[in-house]
Amino acid sequence: MLDQVDLKKKLDRKTYKETAPALRLRLAELQREVKEAGMPVVVVFEGWETSGKGTVLNQLLQPLDPRGFRVENVGRPGEDERFRPFFWAFWRRTPANGRIAFFNRSWYRRVLDDRLTEALSPHRLDEAFQESLEFERQLTQEGALLVKFFLHISKKEQRKRLKALEADEATSWRVTKEDWERHERYDEMAGYVEEMLLRTDRGEAPWTLVESHDREYAEVKILATLVKALEERLAASRADASEKKHLPDPVSLPRETPASVAEGDEADLSGGDALRKEMDDVLRPTVLGRVDLSRNISFEEYKKQLPRLQDRFREIQYALYRERIPVVVLFEGWDAAGKGGCIKRLTSRLDPRGYEVNPVAAPNDIERAHHYLWRFWTAFPKAGHVAIFDRSWYGRVLVERVERFCSEDAWRRAYGEINEMENQWSRFGTVVIKFWLHIDREEQLRRFTERSETPEKMWKITEEDWRNREKWPLYEKAVEEMLWRTSTPCAPWTVVEANSKEYARIKVLKTVVAATEAALEERRIPGGA
Incomplete structure (x- = not known):
C-alpha cells in the first residue's frame, strides 16, 4: 500500500498562496460553528518521524481561536498512565462539546x-x-467528529531530513540514537503502519494518507480534508436538528406512569417492533422475582462476622496495593435499599489513603459536555487502589431510560458500550464487583415512612424518591434487562437480598473479600486465600 503512494505530488507556490489562506479562513469560521453546534471534534496526527506533523499542525492552528482547542502531545506513558488501563489517558483528554482536540500522536x-x-x-x-475501534465508535456514536491523518514520507526522504536536522546546530538535539534505530527499521515499521491503516479505517473514522514530501501540498490536503469533514458533519447535524423539531421532545413527555403499567400490565412503552416485544417476553421470567428476600441473619451473628470481615478486607487492601491490583466496586439498587450503609461498613476499617467513594448524581455542566462515560473513566482508581461508586454508569440504562433523558437508541447502545469498558478494565487486571441491592415495595414504603417521620433522617427522603416509587414497574423492567445484558464473566452482577440490612452488609463484605482474595491468589500471593 505505502510503496504505491505517489510521493512526488507537489503544489506550486501560486496555487498554495491562492488556496491555503481561503481554507484557513474557512476553518476559522467552522470552529465557531462547531462551538455553536456543541459538537466535539478530535483530529489525530500520526506519521513518520520528520514527516512534518509539528509544522503542519502549527500552520493549521494559526487561524483558530486558542480558547476553543487544545493540543494533546502523546509521548511515553507516565506513572499515572502505567497504573491505569491504556485508554484512561485518552478518555480524560477527549474534548468537551464545542471544542477541538488535536492529538500529536495518539492511541x-x-x-x-x-x-x-x-x-x-x-x-x-x-x-x-x-479497543481502538471501540473507543472511536463510542465517541462518534455519541456525536463526535473524528478525523485521522497519517503523514507519509519515504525512507530516503526521512534520512535526508534527519541528516539536515543533525547538521544544524540549532536542531541537532532533536535527532536521537533512537530516531536512527527506527529509521533502520523503516521497512518493518511500514508493515505495521499498513496493518494499522487497513484494520482501523472505518466509515465513522477513516484514515487520510497525506503525501508529505512537499510540505505545502501536505498542508493544503490536510486543511481541505478537515474543512470538508467539518462542513459535512455540521450539515448533517443541522438536518438532524431540523427533523427533530417535528418530533415530540422525549424529555417533555408526560412522566406519570400509565395506569395499566402501574397495575402490572405489560404495556409496550418502548415503541419497539414485534421482535423487541418478543425479546421482552423472553426477559419476563425475572431474576428479581426469584430473589428470596426473607433471608436474614441474627444481630448477634452480624456483630460477630462484621469486624472479622472488615479486618480481613483491610489486610487484603494492603496486599492489593503491593501487587498493584485496582478494584472497582459499584452499588446500584432501589432507593432506601441500604447502599450507603453497605459502603460505610465496607470502608470503615480501610486505610483512607487507598480508597475513594464516588457519589454519582445527575451530571454537572462539565460532565454533560462530555461523553457520558467520561466521568467514570476519569474516576478510575490508580492500580492498587479501590474505587467505590454509589450509583454508576448504569444510570444510562436505568434512570435515563425510564425518565427518557436520552434516546432509546442511546440507552440500548449503552449495554455494549458498558460491557466494552468493563472488559477493558478487567483485561488491565481490575477486579470489578457489581451489586444490585434488592428490596420489595413494602419494605421500601416502610423505610420511606420511617425517614419522613424521623427528624435526623428526613434529609434522606425527597419528592423525587416518592415519584420514582410510582414508576417501580418501569424501573423493574429496566433492572431486569440491565442484569441480563451486562452480567459478564469478567464483571458479574451480585444481587443482594437487602430487606435485612444486616444480611445485606455481610453479603457485600463476603463477596468483596472473596473476589479480591481470588485476584490475589491468581497472583500467587502467600496467604492470599
Whole structure:
C-alpha cells in the first residue's frame, strides 16, 4: 500500500498562496460553528518521524481561536498512565462539546511504537486494535467528529531530513540514537503502519494518507480534508436538528406512569417492533422475582462476622496495593435499599489513603459536555487502589431510560458500550464487583415512612424518591434487562437480598473479600486465600 503512494505530488507556490489562506479562513469560521453546534471534534496526527506533523499542525492552528482547542502531545506513558488501563489517558483528554482536540500522536502508538520495542506482546495485538475501534465508535456514536491523518514520507526522504536536522546546530538535539534505530527499521515499521491503516479505517473514522514530501501540498490536503469533514458533519447535524423539531421532545413527555403499567400490565412503552416485544417476553421470567428476600441473619451473628470481615478486607487492601491490583466496586439498587450503609461498613476499617467513594448524581455542566462515560473513566482508581461508586454508569440504562433523558437508541447502545469498558478494565487486571441491592415495595414504603417521620433522617427522603416509587414497574423492567445484558464473566452482577440490612452488609463484605482474595491468589500471593 505505502510503496504505491505517489510521493512526488507537489503544489506550486501560486496555487498554495491562492488556496491555503481561503481554507484557513474557512476553518476559522467552522470552529465557531462547531462551538455553536456543541459538537466535539478530535483530529489525530500520526506519521513518520520528520514527516512534518509539528509544522503542519502549527500552520493549521494559526487561524483558530486558542480558547476553543487544545493540543494533546502523546509521548511515553507516565506513572499515572502505567497504573491505569491504556485508554484512561485518552478518555480524560477527549474534548468537551464545542471544542477541538488535536492529538500529536495518539492511541495508535501502541500498535506502532510498542511493537517495535516489543512492549506489546503479539497476543495483545488484536485486543489493542479492538479497543481502538471501540473507543472511536463510542465517541462518534455519541456525536463526535473524528478525523485521522497519517503523514507519509519515504525512507530516503526521512534520512535526508534527519541528516539536515543533525547538521544544524540549532536542531541537532532533536535527532536521537533512537530516531536512527527506527529509521533502520523503516521497512518493518511500514508493515505495521499498513496493518494499522487497513484494520482501523472505518466509515465513522477513516484514515487520510497525506503525501508529505512537499510540505505545502501536505498542508493544503490536510486543511481541505478537515474543512470538508467539518462542513459535512455540521450539515448533517443541522438536518438532524431540523427533523427533530417535528418530533415530540422525549424529555417533555408526560412522566406519570400509565395506569395499566402501574397495575402490572405489560404495556409496550418502548415503541419497539414485534421482535423487541418478543425479546421482552423472553426477559419476563425475572431474576428479581426469584430473589428470596426473607433471608436474614441474627444481630448477634452480624456483630460477630462484621469486624472479622472488615479486618480481613483491610489486610487484603494492603496486599492489593503491593501487587498493584485496582478494584472497582459499584452499588446500584432501589432507593432506601441500604447502599450507603453497605459502603460505610465496607470502608470503615480501610486505610483512607487507598480508597475513594464516588457519589454519582445527575451530571454537572462539565460532565454533560462530555461523553457520558467520561466521568467514570476519569474516576478510575490508580492500580492498587479501590474505587467505590454509589450509583454508576448504569444510570444510562436505568434512570435515563425510564425518565427518557436520552434516546432509546442511546440507552440500548449503552449495554455494549458498558460491557466494552468493563472488559477493558478487567483485561488491565481490575477486579470489578457489581451489586444490585434488592428490596420489595413494602419494605421500601416502610423505610420511606420511617425517614419522613424521623427528624435526623428526613434529609434522606425527597419528592423525587416518592415519584420514582410510582414508576417501580418501569424501573423493574429496566433492572431486569440491565442484569441480563451486562452480567459478564469478567464483571458479574451480585444481587443482594437487602430487606435485612444486616444480611445485606455481610453479603457485600463476603463477596468483596472473596473476589479480591481470588485476584490475589491468581497472583500467587502467600496467604492470599
